[in-house]
Amino acid sequence: MKKPPAASPRTGDLRPLISEGVSPWLDGIHRGLATSGLLGRLIERSGLRGATTNPALLAGPLRHDPAYADQLARLAGHHVSAEGSVWAATVHDLRLVCEEFLGVFRTTHGHDGLVSADLDPRLAHDPAATVAEAVELARAVDRPNLLVKIPATPAGLAAIRDCLGLGLGVHATGLYSVRRYGQVVDAYFDGLEQALAAGHRLAGIASVASLPVGRVDREIDRRLAAIPGPDAAALRGLTAQAAARLMYRAYEDRLGDGRWRTLRASGARPQRLLWTDSALGGAAAQARYVAGLVSWGTAHAMTRPVLEEAVRKLRLEGDTLLGRHEAARAVLDRLGRLGIDYGAVARRLEEESVPGLVEHWRRLHTAVEGRPAGLSGDPEPARLS
Numbered sequence: 435m436k437k438p439p440a441a442s443p444r445t446g447d448l449r450p451l452i453s454e455g456v457s458p459w460l461d462g463i464h465r466g467l468a469t470s471g472l473l474g475r476l477i478e479r480s481g482l483r484g485a486t487t488n489p490a491l492l493a494g495p496l497r498h499d500p501a502y503a504d505q506l507a508r509l510a511g512h513h514v515s516a517e518g519s520v521w522a523a524t525v526h527d528l529r530l531v532c533e534e535f536l537g538v539f540r541t542t543h544g545h546d547g548l549v550s551a552d553l554d555p556r557l558a559h560d561p562a563a564t565v566a567e568a569v570e571l572a573r574a575v576d577r578p579n580l581l582v583k584i585p586a587t588p589a590g591l592a593a594i595r596d597c598l599g600l601g602l603g604v605h606a607t608g609l610y611s612v613r614r615y616g617q618v619v620d621a622y623f624d625g626l627e628q629a630l631a632a633g634h635r636l637a638g639i640a641s642v643a644s645l646p647v648g649r650v651d652r653e654i655d656r657r658l659a660a661i662p663g664p665d666a667a668a669l670r671g672l673t674a675q676a677a678a679r680l681m682y683r684a685y686e687d688r689l690g691d692g693r694w695r696t697l698r699a700s701g702a703r704p705q706r707l708l709w710t711d712s713a714l715g716g717a718a719a720q721a722r723y724v725a726g727l728v729s730w731g732t733a734h735a736m737t738r739p740v741l742e743e744a745v746r747k748l749r750l751e752g753d754t755l756l757g758r759h760e761a762a763r764a765v766l767d768r769l770g771r772l773g774i775d776y777g778a779v780a781r782r783l784e785e786e787s788v789p790g791l792v793e794h795w796r797r798l799h800t801a802v803e804g805r806p807a808g809l810s811g812d813p814e815p816a817r818l819s
Contacts, residue, residue: 448481450750455730457546458649458744459484461710461737462491465501465523468530480745483538485531486550486583486710486735488606489794496523496801506802507625508798516799523802525574532577539579543705548640550581550605558585564593565600572602581605581640585788586614591621598625598641601634605708606643608787610650610780612680615623618643622705625790626697637701642733645681646711647674649783657774666772672765673776675726675754679762681707682729682755708733721726724748729755 448458452691460467460476463485467473476482483600496502502523509519539547551571557563568582573689581603584590590606595602604625606618622643626636654673685707688694694702709727724734724744730753766776 441531447479448745448746449749451724451728451734451744452483453483454529454728454750454753455481456728456733457706457733458741459486459550459708459733459735460741461486461593461735462488463527463531463549464492464495465497465530466495466499468527468534469501473531473534476741477534477538482741483542483546484548484733484735486517486537487528487552488737489552489791489798491737493794493797493801495800496520510802516803520798521803525571528571528575529577532575532579535579536577540584544579544638544640547579548581548603548642549579549641550583552576552583552791552795555585555788555795558587558788559589560792561589561592561596564590565596568593568597568602569600578638579603579640581642583607583698585791586618586643587784587788591617594618595621595628598622598639599628599632600627601632601639603640604707605641607646607710608784609643609645610677610783611777612677612684613777614780614784615643615645615681615684616688619684619705623691623693623697626702630697630700635701636704637782640703641705642708643705644676644708644710645678646783646787647678647709647727648711650674650677650779653779653783654769654774654776657779658772661772665768669765670769671722671770673769674723676762676765677776678707678709678727678765678781679758681757682732683759683762685731686756702784704731706731706733708735710735725750726754728752732744 458481460482496506505523505526506519509522514522528549528551535549537546537547553564553571553742556569564584568584571582572580583605584594584597585608586594586606594604594606609615609618622641626639629639630636650669651674654672658670687807689704702703709723709732724736724740725748727734728750731757769776
């Protein structure tokens with residue numbers, strides 16, 4: 435009797451997380467993930483449900499990955515600027531990645547299979563320019579599962595509202611406080627009401643709002659490290675989860691809002707909370723974030739090392755957010771007694787968010803500058819006219 439072939443190594447499974455109501459996303463996409471087939475395997479075998487761009491992780495592939503060489507050389511040969519080359523490469527990547535997720539998008543009727551894309555952060559304080567950029571990107575990518583990322587600055591709130599009003603899916607980024615989250619939810623409701631008045635189908639408009647959990651804990655833990663004694667030590671690593679629990683409580687409250695019930699009756703979907711930036715202290719330490727931020731109707735964007743660690747070692751303990759708001763408030767109260775005002779820290783993180791994005795955006799342009807022209811042929815359009 436012929437011996438059957440050995441089974442190939444099995445890709446780790448994220449479906450236990452999905453069964454708890456959490457959609458696992460990949461944080462950081464680049465062309466090689468799609469062209470190598472790895473992204474498709476993560477979707478089919480592991481249960482990956484979405485993805486987001488991450489400019490901080492893209493500069494390296496743009497500079498070194500052979501998958502970009504031909505396109506960038508062709509663009510350089512036609513004297514396309516670094517900015518135009520980044521745009522063309524990004525649009526190409528987004529089309530590929532959106533296509534990979536279209537099956538999930540259709541199977542889940544638009545609930546999952548979403549791909550979130552950064553806009554130029556230099557426009558973050560100009561709502562009209564942000565909306566124009568969002569419209570241009572959506573037209574260039576031309577896929578139904580695209581979301582545009584908009585920082586939740588005061589100006590960004592207007593852009594979030596207006597993009598939703600045009601029927602575009604939106605990922606509101608950089609939420610650090612329940613106060614700012616409430617403003618984003620108001621912008622979401624305002625935008626859906628505009629969309630409904632304009633005749634858009636609300637069931638086709640997706641949105642998420644994200645808390646960068648790693649940045650919260652890094653900043654608070656840095657301050658705690660300067661305070662001697664066991665009380666400060668005991669609070670390290672607890673703040674991000676506390677902030678997430680309070681946001682989830684606010685999410686639940688807003689779903690009981692009469693205004694939301696009217697929108698829901700017209701087909702609107704809840705704006706989900708998304709946890710990002712969980713890579714703190716190395717991939718091996720990150721399963722605690724994945725397991726510690728679990729509740730129905732949420733999503734978690736993980737970098738590839740964190741995702742791979744999660745599928746190997748994930749140990750879930752059920753819902754960790756629902757009904758935990760009192761414990762979360764106690765954490766912030768304890769911080770306050772040590773002289774750390776979480777509200778003030780959140781405001782500082784909000785202020786620092788856009789300048790950090792601008793710096794990562796600059797590095798993308800630097801990554802493609804000076805590449806040699808090597809191919810002839812028609813150039814790819816840098817922007818839509």
